[in-house]
Structures are given as C-alpha cells and as structure tokens.
Amino acid sequence: MTSTHATPAGTAHRARSVAGHLAAVTHLLAPLAAESRAEVVPLPDALGRALVHGFLAPLSLPPFANSQMDGYAVSSADIPDGGADLRIMPPVPAGSSPQPLEPGSAVPIMTGAMIPAGADAVVPIEKAAPDRFLEPGHTGPVKLPATAPGTYVRAAGSDIATGERALAARTCLGPAQLGLLAALGMSAVEVYRAVTVLLVTTGDEVVEPGRALPEGKIYDSNGTLLEGAMKQAGVTVRRAGISTDNPAELQALLRTAGQDVDLIVTTGGVSKGAYEVVRQAMADQPVDFLHVAMQPGGPQGIGMFDGVPFLGFPGNPVSCLVSFEMFLRPALSALLGAPAPRLPLRARLAQPLASPGSKHQVRRGILQPDGMVRLEGGESSHLMHALAGSNVLVHVPVGVTDLAAGDEVEVWML
Structure with a gap:
C-alpha cells in the first residue's frame, strides 16, 4: 500500500472521523439494547435476530x-x-x-x-x-x-456437554445457530425486538417509480435502495413516501408517520445548500449537521426529533447506501448483535486508484475468484449502475492518496 503526502490542514480537522461518527451513532442508538426490548419468539421467527443473553446447553450433544x-x-x-x-x-x-x-x-x-x-x-x-x-x-x-x-x-457430549456455553449473548441467529438451539430442545428463544425505522425521501425533484416523469425530475431510488438494505439487515421499515422541500410539511410528515418508531432516517437535504429541507425542518430540534471525512457520504445529520433518534443521510444513492453500511448497520451490529457485521477481507487492486488524503474513500468493486478486485465506476456518488454491478465496498483509509495495481486493500462483501 502506497501512502504519499500528509493529510492537508484545513477541512480534515473540521470534519469528524468515520470512527468518531460511528461512535456517535452507536451512542445515539444505545437504548435499543435495553433488556426491556427483549421478546420471546418461536425459533423460525428468530432468523436474523440476536440473543439477548448467553445460552447454556441444557443437555449434552449427542445425549x-x-x-x-x-x-x-x-x-x-x-x-x-x-x-x-x-x-x-x-x-x-x-x-x-x-x-x-x-x-x-x-x-x-x-x-x-x-x-x-x-x-x-x-x-x-x-x-x-x-x-x-x-x-x-x-x-x-x-x-x-x-x-x-x-x-x-x-x-456423549463430544459436541457440547450439559452446562457449557452454547451461544454467547448478542449472537446473530442464522440457520446453524437455530439448528443448534433446536438440537438442544428449544422451541422458542429470547431475542431483541426488531428495530423499526421510519424512512423518508426528500426533494421536490423526486418522483415515485411507476409514475410519469416530468422534465427536470428523477425517480426515487434511495427509498427502495435503503429499504432493501435495512430489511436485509433485519430492520422493520416504515415508508412515508416522498416529502416536499417545504420544512413545515416535512415536520408534519415526521410527526404523523413517526409514531412508535425507534429511529427516523431521511435522505437528502443535509448539505449546505440554500434549500436543504431536512436542515430547515430540524432548526428547533437537537440535531447536528456536520461533515464526516468520508467520500462519498460526507454530509450527515444526527440527533433527536421530538425525542426519537434521527439520522440524516445524503441524497445521492451511493452516498446514502455507504452511510448505512458505514454507520447504521455496524452500530446495530455492535449494540444488538444483528445484523452480523461485515467481515473485512483483503484483496489486491486490479488497477491503480487515487484518493483524497484527508478522507476515507469508499469505492465499489467486483471481487474476482483470483483475489483481485476490479473497481466499478468512479468516485461519483450517483453511479447506481456501477453500484448494482458490484459485490464489494473497497476501503481506502485517511492518509492514503495513491494505490498501484497489485496493492492490498480492505473490502467488505455486499
């Protein structure tokens, strides 16, 4: 890995680090790990959920x-x-x-x-x-x-003996873990209740897919993209449609649709432009809008809206998905054990790349059977086709500006 010149002074010192923002999101969502949110569900309904407590084997396997x-x-x-x-x-x-x-x-x-x-x-x-x-x-x-x-x-007991720890607290329950619980005679298990998220797309320029597309408008991909990512991670998603760029209307929408949710997530309206509706709607709320040293996905919002945890993601499709993967998904993994965390792999670049030294860059790529990763698309955060053709996120940390073909990088499987 080739690291060239040092991080420039200026924006990097004003921006929050990726690790710092992840810590802030984890702190914001910490109440989701309260034992009061535990529930007992039948084993088939526990797929993708996480154990609240560690589990000791009530019998030996084999018995x-x-x-x-x-x-x-x-x-x-x-x-x-x-x-x-x-x-x-x-x-x-x-x-x-x-x-x-x-x-x-x-x-x-x-x-x-x-x-x-x-x-x-x-x-x-x-x-x-x-x-x-x-x-x-x-x-x-x-x-x-x-x-x-x-x-x-x-x-008898060559697999596990009576009284041994079968599964640790916050274990994400996949087929193998559910199979073990069934083998131990369990028909139900105590897990954390699924997190319910209100997901709102913003922007006068955005149109629901399936409708006519007037000139100057674009179809909303963020809602479908994030809803799919959240559902795949075990999150219950409540969609509230597309909000206009009227702050009062957005506030009303959040208050009407945000009853009994655990988290509000919006996309768009968090940058420093003149018509950033999410910023305007949160003017009287304890919400911070800041820049994270990350590309794409730098602009972020975090705080509370009427006492409900709030995250504001950028409006470009790749930016909002990267925001979910870098902050919300790992925060839920750390707090609840589910979804299972992305396991980092090492791969070698099939081509060179350049990265801003002051930012953690997240590129999209295809990990090939020979262990090489080929980048898909460029740095721009609107390249949905490149995202759809990728199977990994490629990470270039702060301080690295140039990587050559053959250099090692960290990748996360999507």
Whole structure:
C-alpha cells in the first residue's frame, strides 16, 4: 500500500472521523439494547435476530454415545489382532434402546443409533465378512477385524456437554445457530425486538417509480435502495413516501408517520445548500449537521426529533447506501448483535486508484475468484449502475492518496 503526502490542514480537522461518527451513532442508538426490548419468539421467527443473553446447553450433544457408521457394535476386547468370528445379536436401528452387548457378540447398528452397553467400538459394514447385513433372525457368525476402542463412536457430549456455553449473548441467529438451539430442545428463544425505522425521501425533484416523469425530475431510488438494505439487515421499515422541500410539511410528515418508531432516517437535504429541507425542518430540534471525512457520504445529520433518534443521510444513492453500511448497520451490529457485521477481507487492486488524503474513500468493486478486485465506476456518488454491478465496498483509509495495481486493500462483501 502506497501512502504519499500528509493529510492537508484545513477541512480534515473540521470534519469528524468515520470512527468518531460511528461512535456517535452507536451512542445515539444505545437504548435499543435495553433488556426491556427483549421478546420471546418461536425459533423460525428468530432468523436474523440476536440473543439477548448467553445460552447454556441444557443437555449434552449427542445425549448418548452413538454410531458414526452403519456396521457392527462390538467390544474391542473380543477381537484379537487376527480378527474374530462373532455371533450376531438383534439389530439396533436409530431411535431404539438396545439391550446390552453379550460377550463374543456383535450388534448390527445403524448410523446415529445408541451404542449398546458393553460395546466400545463400531466396525463398518464394508470391513465385515460378509460385507452386508444378514437377513433378520440370522445369528451369523460374522468375521470382523480387530478395532481400537472408540472407533466410529460419537461419545456423549463430544459436541457440547450439559452446562457449557452454547451461544454467547448478542449472537446473530442464522440457520446453524437455530439448528443448534433446536438440537438442544428449544422451541422458542429470547431475542431483541426488531428495530423499526421510519424512512423518508426528500426533494421536490423526486418522483415515485411507476409514475410519469416530468422534465427536470428523477425517480426515487434511495427509498427502495435503503429499504432493501435495512430489511436485509433485519430492520422493520416504515415508508412515508416522498416529502416536499417545504420544512413545515416535512415536520408534519415526521410527526404523523413517526409514531412508535425507534429511529427516523431521511435522505437528502443535509448539505449546505440554500434549500436543504431536512436542515430547515430540524432548526428547533437537537440535531447536528456536520461533515464526516468520508467520500462519498460526507454530509450527515444526527440527533433527536421530538425525542426519537434521527439520522440524516445524503441524497445521492451511493452516498446514502455507504452511510448505512458505514454507520447504521455496524452500530446495530455492535449494540444488538444483528445484523452480523461485515467481515473485512483483503484483496489486491486490479488497477491503480487515487484518493483524497484527508478522507476515507469508499469505492465499489467486483471481487474476482483470483483475489483481485476490479473497481466499478468512479468516485461519483450517483453511479447506481456501477453500484448494482458490484459485490464489494473497497476501503481506502485517511492518509492514503495513491494505490498501484497489485496493492492490498480492505473490502467488505455486499
């Protein structure tokens, strides 16, 4: 990685760092992690949610020693090095409770079936002679080779023992975690209640998709883009349509539609232009409008509207999605454990790039099977087509101005 000249004086010192703004967003949303927001839901409804408390195993997995193979359960002491002919006892299918193993005998056993008392190993059927199970009622003998104790036996508690921690608090529950809870006998689990967000797009120039598009207008992509990102992250989204650039109308819309939500998110109207409706609507509210040292997504709003946490994202589509990925999503991950955090990967650039040294730049790219990442589109925050063709966000930290092809970068999978 090539870092050239130092960060210039000026705007970088007035801008808040990415880490600083993430900390501010996390602090704003900290009440969402209160235990009063916990609820008990059936396991299928807990997918993508996070545990409130750590969970201890109420039983061992497996709960009893069982066979790892179809074969014969034996006592290893009954078989000398040269093998032995053993008579056959009644078979043990999965789910049955077997009788104890008699000396000098072998028990046909199926995968997952309980190991009989007195048996300490399983000989796979393909190693037996004959290498197939005999007809019911046949007592053999069957010739089996010597085997060590414990061979193909899943010991009780070999996965997890009673009382061990099964899952930590704030674990995001995916299919594997829900499967573990089900295996431990749980039909319901205590999780954090899903966060409800009021999402409002602003701008007289914005038109709902599907309607006629007058000259000078654009279709609203931000609402659909952010709603999809939020729903994918497990957030419940309440849409309030598109607000005009009238501050009083925006205030009324927020008060009408914002009842009983956990967070208000707006897009647009947070920069320093003459007609920034969100800034104007928040004039009497404890809301800060500031610049984060990030490209795209520098202009941000944060505070409270009538006692409800508020975040104001920029109006350009890529900027608002990057804002969600850099601030709201990781804040929810840290506080609630869900959604699962983006795991950083390392990749090598397929081409050079330049970045403003005073800002953390977030580019879009395609991570290829060979570990190279190809940038999609340029730095501009309106390039929806480039975003749609990307599968990673590419991070260039503050202080780095030039990277060459082959340099390593951090990427987040989308």
